[in-house]
Amino acid sequence: MIKFFRKVRHKMLTENKFSKYLIYSIGEIILVVIGILIALSINNWxxxxxxxxxxxxxxxxxxxxxxxxxxxxxxxVNSSQPLEKDYLAIINKKKRRF
Structure with missing residues (x-):
């Protein structure tokens, strides 16, 4: 694939078709940028x-x-409930004495 692009570039430059070469090079740059953006989006995903x-x-x-x-x-809580009942009973007994 790289040889193909190299041949196309060389052919365009030897035939003095600078405007076509410029369009080709801009297209190639755009493709590279698109590839990089796709790779970045996959990485982010x-x-x-x-x-x-x-x-x-x-x-x-x-x-x-x-x-x-x-x-x-x-x-x-379940283990303290019986203790709470005992404490309340003790408190109630002490209240009755006074």
Missing amino acids: NEEKQQKKVLNNIYATIKADLQQDIKNIDKI
Whole structure:
């Protein structure tokens, strides 16, 4: 492919068709720029996809941690309810004495 373009350029320059060569070179530059822009957009798309995966992993970890925290809080609350009843009974007995 590179040989083909080299031959076309050489042919245009040897035939003194500078205007055609100029149009050809501008077209080639535009194609290169389009290729670079396509490559950049694919790269950005891949990076966004990877960032979404990372965010989803973080969200899943946070969700699991919160669920575990809720279970722990429920255990603490359930274990403290009998103590609360005992404390209230003691407080009520002391109030009656006074």
